[in-house]
Amino acid sequence: MSPPRSPAPPPLARTALQLREAATAARRRGRPDADANPLRQGLRLERVPDPCAFVLFGATGDLAHRKVLPAIYQLWRTNLLPAEFSLVAVARRPYTDAAFAVEVHASLEKYSRVQPIDEGAWTEFAQRISYQQLDFADDVGFDRLGVKLDELDQERGTAGNRLFYLATQPSQVTEIVRQLGRVGLDHEMRGAGWRRLIVEKPFGRDLESARLLNHEVNKVFRESQVYRIDHYLGKETVRNLLVFRFGNGIFEPVWNRSYVDHVQITVAESIGVEGRGAFYEETGASRDILQNHLLQLMTLVAMEPPSSFQADALRDQKLQVLRAIAAPDLDHIRRDVVRGQYGPGWIQAEPQPGYRQEPEVDPESETETFVAGRFTIDDWRWSGIPFYLRAGKRLPKRATEIAIQFKDVPLRLFRETSGDPAPNVLAMRIQPDEGIMLRFAAKVPGLGLDVRTVNMDFAYDTSFVVDSPDAYETLILDALLGDASLFTRADEVEAAWSVVTPIINAWADMNAPSFPNYAAGSWGPEAADELMERDGRRWRKI
Amino acid sequence: MAQDLTPPRPVAHSVPEIEGQLGKLWARAAVARVEAAKAEAALIEAQAQAAARAAAALDAARATSDAGGHHVAARTSVLNLVVVAGEAAAAERCAVTIAGTAGRHASRSLILSVVGPQGPPGLEARIEGLSLTTPDGRAETGAETIRVAAHGETGQHLASIIVPLLVHDLPVALWWPGDPPFGSHRADRLLPIADRLIVDGSAWSGDGLDLLAQLATAAGARRLVVVDWALLRQARWREALASVYDLPDLRPHLRAVRRIEVEYAAAQPGDPAGQTNVIRPLYHVAWLASRLGMTVVAPLRREEDGRRLATLGQRDHAVEVILRPVVSDLGAGSTVRVEIFSRLRGTELVGKVAAGDRSVEVSICENGAERVRRSYVAPRLTDVDLLGLAIEEGAPDPVADHALAMAGRLLGVDSASRKGADSHKGRSE
Numbered sequence: 001m002s003p004p005r006s007p008a009p010p011p012l013a014r015t016a017l018q019l020r021e022a023a024t025a026a027r028r029r030g031r032p033d034a035d036a037n038p039l040r041q042g043l044r045l046e047r048v049p050d051p052c053a054f055v056l057f058g059a060t061g062d063l064a065h066r067k068v069l070p071a072i073y074q075l076w077r078t079n080l081l082p083a084e085f086s087l088v089a090v091a092r093r094p095y096t097d098a099a100f101a102v103e104v105h106a107s108l109e110k111y112s113r114v115q116p117i118d119e120g121a122w123t124e125f126a127q128r129i130s131y132q133q134l135d136f137a138d139d140v141g142f143d144r145l146g147v148k149l150d151e152l153d154q155e156r157g158t159a160g161n162r163l164f165y166l167a168t169q170p171s172q173v174t175e176i177v178r179q180l181g182r183v184g185l186d187h188e189m190r191g192a193g194w195r196r197l198i199v200e201k202p203f204g205r206d207l208e209s210a211r212l213l214n215h216e217v218n219k220v221f222r223e224s225q226v227y228r229i230d231h232y233l234g235k236e237t238v239r240n241l242l243v244f245r246f247g248n249g250i251f252e253p254v255w256n257r258s259y260v261d262h263v264q265i266t267v268a269e270s271i272g273v274e275g276r277g278a279f280y281e282e283t284g285a286s287r288d289i290l291q292n293h294l295l296q297l298m299t300l301v302a303m304e305p306p307s308s309f310q311a312d313a314l315r316d317q318k319l320q321v322l323r324a325i326a327a328p329d330l331d332h333i334r335r336d337v338v339r340g341q342y343g344p345g346w347i348q349a350e351p352q353p354g355y356r357q358e359p360e361v362d363p364e365s366e367t368e369t370f371v372a373g374r375f376t377i378d379d380w381r382w383s384g385i386p387f388y389l390r391a392g393k394r395l396p397k398r399a400t401e402i403a404i405q406f407k408d409v410p411l412r413l414f415r416e417t418s419g420d421p422a423p424n425v426l427a428m429r430i431q432p433d434e435g436i437m438l439r440f441a442a443k444v445p446g447l448g449l450d451v452r453t454v455n456m457d458f459a460y461d462t463s464f465v466v467d468s469p470d471a472y473e474t475l476i477l478d479a480l481l482g483d484a485s486l487f488t489r490a491d492e493v494e495a496a497w498s499v500v501t502p503i504i505n506a507w508a509d510m511n512a513p514s515f516p517n518y519a520a521g522s523w524g525p526e527a528a529d530e531l532m533e534r535d536g537r538r539w540r541k542i
Numbered sequence: 543m544a545q546d547l548t549p550p551r552p553v554a555h556s557v558p559e560i561e562g563q564l565g566k567l568w569a570r571a572a573v574a575r576v577e578a579a580k581a582e583a584a585l586i587e588a589q590a591q592a593a594a595r596a597a598a599a600l601d602a603a604r605a606t607s608d609a610g611g612h613h614v615a616a617r618t619s620v621l622n623l624v625v626v627a628g629e630a631a632a633a634e635r636c637a638v639t640i641a642g643t644a645g646r647h648a649s650r651s652l653i654l655s656v657v658g659p660q661g662p663p664g665l666e667a668r669i670e671g672l673s674l675t676t677p678d679g680r681a682e683t684g685a686e687t688i689r690v691a692a693h694g695e696t697g698q699h700l701a702s703i704i705v706p707l708l709v710h711d712l713p714v715a716l717w718w719p720g721d722p723p724f725g726s727h728r729a730d731r732l733l734p735i736a737d738r739l740i741v742d743g744s745a746w747s748g749d750g751l752d753l754l755a756q757l758a759t760a761a762g763a764r765r766l767v768v769v770d771w772a773l774l775r776q777a778r779w780r781e782a783l784a785s786v787y788d789l790p791d792l793r794p795h796l797r798a799v800r801r802i803e804v805e806y807a808a809a810q811p812g813d814p815a816g817q818t819n820v821i822r823p824l825y826h827v828a829w830l831a832s833r834l835g836m837t838v839v840a841p842l843r844r845e846e847d848g849r850r851l852a853t854l855g856q857r858d859h860a861v862e863v864i865l866r867p868v869v870s871d872l873g874a875g876s877t878v879r880v881e882i883f884s885r886l887r888g889t890e891l892v893g894k895v896a897a898g899d900r901s902v903e904v905s906i907c908e909n910g911a912e913r914v915r916r917s918y919v920a921p922r923l924t925d926v927d928l929l930g931l932a933i934e935e936g937a938p939d940p941v942a943d944h945a946l947a948m949a950g951r952l953l954g955v956d957s958a959s960r961k962g963a964d965s966h967k968g969r970s971e
Binding site for chain 1: 921
């Protein structure tokens with residue numbers, strides 16, 4: 001039995017200022033680790049957030065009822081929230097506390113991932129729900145909200161800790177933030193509790209608007225208080241990607257331009273716009289998926305190992321990748337970026353309308369529902385290695401996958417005895433059927449020397465039958481615990497827009513392709529296949 | 543979630559027979575899956591409603607058929623769980639607990655019991671195959687439970703049964719309910735097989751301290767990873783105690799602890815017989831002492847009034863340790879209250895954590911005035927919860943290791959000694 005481990009060393013100072021502060025602190029305290037709570041060691045997985053009030057703006061909306069409220073309930077049900085937890089639902093419609101709780105219960109019956117509802121847990125949870133009717137432009141309403149939160153501190157012991165979750169229209173974010181600042185709900189004072197803000201994507205609609213939004217938010221909240229949520233980053237497999245890369249020693253040596261031929265990242269949806277035609281008309285696949293999900297997945301694949309798993313260490317490395325993506329010029333956009341829009345077709349034996357026939361969509365719409373592109377990263381690890389990204393709606397199936405295709409063997413020894421074995425592929429499935437697959441060549445049993453490609457498949461479902469948490473549960477708990485690792489920082493958002501905005505702008509100046517250019521139920525326009533074929537490659541069949 | 547795939551009463555009487563039964567079992571299950579998939583495909587085709595699903599189901603059926611019907615569905619990971627249940631009734635209880643772990647089920651569970659130790663030698667085994675599915679019924683994985691009753695002298699050679707039946711290259715967790723006979727021939731043969739030993743110190747007979755001392759010695763000597771349910775049960779208590787010192791201005795008090803007092807439930811005032819199991823209260827002290835870098839100055843001793851006292855050292859001052867039995871409705875040996883008293887630069891701080899109904903209550907008093915009060919939801923963990931946690935624990939837990947080692951030192955044992963489990967002589971009680 002080893003002796004008790006000495007407490008972990010403090011984080012290394014990165015700047016002269018930090019160095020001076022660390023030295024001063026060490027002298028003052030007599031020991032460099034005095035700030036750490038030694039009783040916290042080993043408790044990370046069981047840690048329960050501080051007492052707090054969770055203020056949910058847009059509480060009557062679709063996102064709140066489908067995702068946010070079920071996630072909070074699930075955290076409560078599994079004892080991951082403190083007893084001194086209070087949910088303050090804020091929206092424009094009039095409700096009493098009890099009437100809103102009834103609505104929440106109905107939503108849980110519909111959307112909670114664990115059924116039936118645990119009525120014992122629900123009863124306790126419902127006691128912690130209150131509703132505040134509020135017009136976001138109403139100063140008096142925000143004043144009342146401030147008073148209510150102070151009352152909750154006294155009555156429910158929420159200790160001045162407040163998390164503001166903006167599950168609202170993007171256009172309302174700035175106004176709400178301004179109002180929170182006006183009544184001082186952003187202020188963190190020593191011993192008076194923390195204040196955090198969760199903002200849902202989209203974070204702007206181009207580089208300029210993103211900068212403006214960040215500016216407006218950061219006028220009120222410090223960046224360290226802001227949690228920009230991209231639910232993809234909370235998915236188990238995305239988080240497992242970090243474990244896979246940095247928890248295993250055998251992949252890092254081949255994770256570079258010397259061994260990797262190319263990388264494919266696919267975010268395919270079989271659904272259409274699902275009643276959100278007006279929203280999608282303003283967004284399109286580039287803003288909806290490419291700017292955030294696809295580029296975030298790309299950064300996780302391509303980033304250098306962070307020095308620690310601290311939020312900023314991780315995000316610094318992701319930012320480096322985004323900044324190293326070769327800026328797309330007009331030639332690059334014409335040659336390497338493809339857009340598409342679905343027309344009528346069939347999916348799973350059901351007829352599907354074209355995009356222009358969807359409700360709330362302009363019959364002459366030129367909004368893209370599919371985007372594919374070839375991107376490169378100008379750094380030592382990836383220089384010259386193409387990353388092919390694609391995302392689309394009404395594709396044949398719902399599937400998100402990252403595939404790393406390795407270079408072919410230098411000498412094909414078995415060419416005379418059988419067909420060429422396919423190159424090795426490491427594929428990480430994000431959804432559905434989350435898992436990891438490694439493709440390699442194996443000899444077919446028998447007297448000959450036939451070589452066949454086989455897949456070694458790790459599936460979460462068949463290895464860990466235990467439920468995976470929903471991404472929103474993961475991310476909300478992280479925000480309550482103050483862990484921003486899986487949230488997007490302002491500079492990341494802007495760097496991603498720096499990649500996508502030139503594409504959007506160029507398309508605005510070009511003639512759109514003849515839309516629709518792919519049928520619902522197909523894998524996108526032919527130009528997307530040609531993009532790969534030009535490089536002697538093809539999209540994976542997934 | 544768990545479906546028994548086993549046909550009625552397959553019984554084996556030797557290890558090769560058990561292996562044969564396992565092979566047949568999974569072959570049958572694979573064939574059954576092929577037939578089910580074919581039936582589903584036919585139904586879907588007949589209904590002509592979802593051609594894609596029909597094709598996928600047929601593909602799955604063909605793929606399984608191509609494997610020759612001998613595909614064994616097994617989990618791609620996890621572990622072997624070996625249970626030394628003792629007598630048959632205990633084996634049944636363990637089997638029920640294991641079945642309840644459902645999705646956390648070990649790949650293979652071996653439940654061993656000893657029957658008629660004076661009778662003729664032999665063994666009787668029953669094999670159960672389980673199909674475990676996700677809550678939505680989408681994915682399936684296989685697991686096995688093998689119940690072995692060892693008769694006569696065979697019961698003295700359990701290791702010889704276990705080793706050939708372990709799934710190759712998977713870790714082995716050895717669950718020893720009841721009092722493990724550390725130092726016995728059986729323990730000496732079984733412990734080396736295990737990567738992880740699962741025990742429940744709070745269920746041991748008497749005060750449990752002799753066994754805890756032996757466990758600490760064995761863990762140190764064998765570099766054995768120990769998962770003690772008694773310590774797992776205290777997770778929320780540790781969380782609550784840690785929270786007292788999350789306030790930055792209170793944290794320096796962790797270097798100025800003067801007294802740690804734990805009240806535990808006893809059936810009678812003062813626990814006159816001294817037979818109440820005190821493993822849980824002792825673990826509280828051991829965990830705190832190990833986290834706070836304390837040393838043992840005077841090991842644990844029992845006073846006439848039933849209290850158990852020890853003295854720890856922290857920096858240049860002594861820390862008084864008191865385990866106090868109190869009459870309580872809680873089960874004997876349960877922790878009722880933990881109190882940490884510290885004094886720093888004229889400020890006296892008392893952090894208290896007390897058991898509530900379904901929660902633990904935390905309060906902090908500074909110079910007699912209450913400063914913070916809060917509660918943590920802390921539902922009691924069932925055996926199924928505890929076993930699930932124990933078998934899912936992927937790596938050694940240094941915090942638990944250090945707590946166990948400190949518990950050993952509090953009992954006068956140098957757990958780093960390599961003298962073996964028999965060497966415990968140092969208890970000062």
